[in-house]
Amino acid sequence: MSVAFVFPGQGSQTVGMGKALADAFGPAKAVFQEVDEALGEKLSAVIFEGPAETLTLTENTQPALMAVSLAVIRVLEAEAGLDLKRDAAFVAGHSLGEYSALAAAGALTVADTARLVRIRGRAMQKAVPVGTGAMAALLGLDFDTAAAVAAEAAQGQVCQAANDNGGGQVVVSGDKAAVERAVELAKTKGAKRAMLLTVSAPFHCALMQPAADVMAEALSKVTVKAPVVPVVANVLAKPISDPAEIVRSLVAQVTGTVRWRECVGFMAGAGVTTFYEAGAGKVLTGLAKRLAEGATASAVGTPDDIAAFKASRG
Structure with missing residues (x-):
């Protein structure tokens, strides 16, 4: 088995x-x-x-x-x-x-x-109305670091870790502005790459x-x-x-x-x-x-x- x-x-x-x-x-x-x-x-x-x-x-x-x-x-x-x-x-x-x-x-x-x-x-x-939410992949960060980036980027909006795929692949999801902040912040925290994903809605968040x-x-x-x-x-x-x-x-x-x-x-x-x-x-x-x-x-x-x-x- x-x-x-x-x-x-x-x-x-x-x-x-x-x-x-x-x-x-x-x-x-x-x-x-x-x-x-x-x-x-x-x-x-x-x-x-x-x-x-x-x-x-x-x-x-x-x-x-x-x-x-x-x-x-x-x-x-x-x-x-x-x-x-x-x-x-x-x-x-x-x-x-x-x-x-x-x-x-x-x-x-x-x-x-x-x-x-x-x-x-x-x-x-x-x-969520189209265009108001977003998701981004943060590559090269462990889950705890990525979750901390999301929390720091939220600034009163929604931004949270949506997918912990492993192998340094974490996807964050939430309000578009907050997710964009997370992308910029991740780059300062050692992410190899951080980019917005082409998705139709911000899945797996509040x-x-x-x-x-x-x-x-x-x-x-x-x-x-x-x-x-x-x-x-x-x-x-x-x-x-x-x-x-x-x-x-x-x-x-x-x-x-x-x-x-x-x-x-x-x-x-x-x-x-x-x-x-x-x-x-x-x-x-x-x-x-x-x-x-x-x-x-x-x-x-x-x-x-x-x-x-x-x-x-x-």
């Missing part, structure tokens, strides 16, 4: 992701159809064909990435005999990916997850409270089951299985820090030596290799990746 499955978040999307899987494997195609039905629209057409600007709208990106991740898991179950309960010690996902992890582990249905992340995407977009309220209401209307494998929660950096605690952590996650460095550290400390990133891109694969010394990490998102996964399991 030295295996963990991790699920990517926003930023990993590309037009065409998941198409080869859907073309090659019935279970993958079925997931995209299920998401289309749940949302009442052909999101799969946007995922497979674009345009990119439609896919990158937060309300589309979130269910799209979840669909690709779940398609991968369904194909692994059908083609490689994957059984998360038997084969994985933990699942975890980065921000939006936490929903994918919960769906993969059976805590949420795919249809409910698609609707929840569509609501989440819209609520996060609407929480400005997202309206979205957290929306998610609390949305989550109260769906059935959350105990996952078949513990989910390492973003805001707690520890595994949880109790449905009420899962809901609380998902609500807290909207305004709270994604503690990814600590999540990976927890899993590695608990004996995980192999990480599989299920879905689009390879962001978490790179982070796992840096954060979990001696661990192997690989991305599974294409038919070739499925074949490699099957081969590795003999």
